[in-house]
Amino acid sequence: MTNELLKIENLKTYFDTWAGVVKAVDGVSLNVKQGETLGLVGESGSGKSVTALSILRIVPRPGKIVDGRILYKGESLLEKKENEMQKIRGKEIAYIFQDPATSLNPVFSIADQLVEIIRHHQNLSKQEALERAIDLFKLVEIPDPEVKIWNYPHQLSGGMKQRIAVARALSCQPSLLLADEPTTNLDVTIQAQILELMKNLKKKLGMSMILITHDMGVVAGVADRISVLYAGRVCESASARTIFYNPKHPYTVALLTAVPNLAIKREKLKVIPGTIPNLIEPPSGCRFHPRCEYAQPACSQEVPPLVEIEPEHYVACLRAKEIDVKSPLRAE
């Protein structure tokens, strides 16, 4: 497989806390192809962000990658030395954080922060790096780039800051962009602008992207393929179309049902009963079984493997073939 950019196999990232070992990511497998956008969807605490941080190996303490393989362009990232990883971070794989208000250092000007990263990865003079930074500002459509670049983060609006965060991520032309809920903390109109911007830039620069979100609406517009995460595991992975119109995992269906939809008349929004499980002692077997309306005794015994039930459609459900779940989007 030559066009496979990133492949994650059975990744396990645990947090060793006073209360016990939190299994935030417990056997996640994913892959991203060249030029593709993978949507990583799940509730808060499902392990989306930790998966992304694990790729760059910057999981904050006490988090630790305990098992699995991460192959990037065929090379194993988990076997690389720290200084080799520093050359990959920001240059090969870039990260965009959720909250633009906190992801820029408040005490340095934007110019300082961008120039530092550009010069860290590329052999450029200060002046050249500054010109490059101004070009990036133009790329992310910030007005008055020559003036705005000398601003400090507190002088800019949230939407501006997120554009700068995008510019920072793109500063060294990465092959893979990890966007961790890049629009969650923005106003809806700004959200659309940023998404549109990212979509265009991705096409323009030929990058791949992992878009992490809990917002089904966001992935619908951007992602080519979607992996649905639940409690640290992948429960379904398929093309965006399949996930929306032909999901097989009860959790995916529940997620879709919980999204308000103008086209479907409903008295009440349907909620998924219960909350995301405690990850220190997760439910046995399928982690979704305590909340699943299709659960059977076997579901609490056996861990369902991720099986390809039709080409490019993977589901981790023991009853995937028997139960007849239906996407709410297909309801007539």
Place this chain on the structure above:
Amino acid sequence: MSIKRKVLHFFPTRVAHAVQSPLAKYVLRRLLYLIPLFFGILILVFVATRLAGDPVKLMTGLNPRITAEARERLTQYYGLDQPLYYQFAKFLWELFQGNLGNSYALRGGTPVTTLIGDYAWETFKLQLAALFFSLVIAIPIGVMSARRQYSKLDVSVTTTSLVGTCIPIFYMGIVTILIFSYFLGWFPYGQAHSLEPSRYPFGSYTLDELWHLALPTAVLTFATLAPVVLLVRSSMLEILRQDYILAARASGLSERTVVYKHALRNALIPVVTYVGLYFGGMLAGAPITETVFNWPGVGRLYVEATAKLDFPLIMGITVFITLMVLVANLITDITYAYIDPRIRIE
């Protein structure tokens, strides 16, 4: 709570002013605000010292042959028979002319300005050395401790710092003198210089100075160090959890750049505030340390002046200390604006 909010909580007016006005205006406004404060302090101390007792009685109390008339003459000579407001007005009038009066007791009526001039340098020397060493030691230790939270290193650092904060400085001073001067004989008992040049180590005046400086500096450094270590540590812990630190790591910057450039600059903001406020007090001398080490500094002078009810000297040192504290605060504000652009002015 964010650092910014923490600081805002401390100095709401200061920050509000800085945000709205250019630096010069800001400094000017601060200075204007300091004027009533300065006079307020003077009035308080002036009244308090006059309430403390009668210096003439103290001077003559042990002399049985003194006559009531002689006492009267002394009181008149010092102007203590005048009403309080008149005394204060006179004090102010002389203050504006740069005259702080003559000491009652020390060196047979030496001008107070001369006395302070002589003692202030020794205080500066000691305090600057202690501040320098405590910062140079405390910042890296605090940072290391924060980076390895709950490690053995961290636990021993926090424990030592807590113990350091708890031991009273006079006790630490006495024990240090006992060990290093009395038992081991490595350092002199006190004073800033040897009395005779023949006792200078290798005949060098500078070495003699440093030799005398060593113990009091060590004790003062340790006492200053402990709270700064704890402050750097807690501030650093909070900053290291911030998204922009993770973002700096995600950009491929080296761990050293991330910690010592991106994190430290942010973590130092509350430290600057603390050190600045502390520094003002330090310049005024550390009465206890200076007394224990018999150090000829302003702090000890203040203690002596108070014990002898030496009114002009007490007022003179008060003026000096107040000015030092106010200047230190001003420097803090400016440094602060320099480090944190959010305080800086458009």
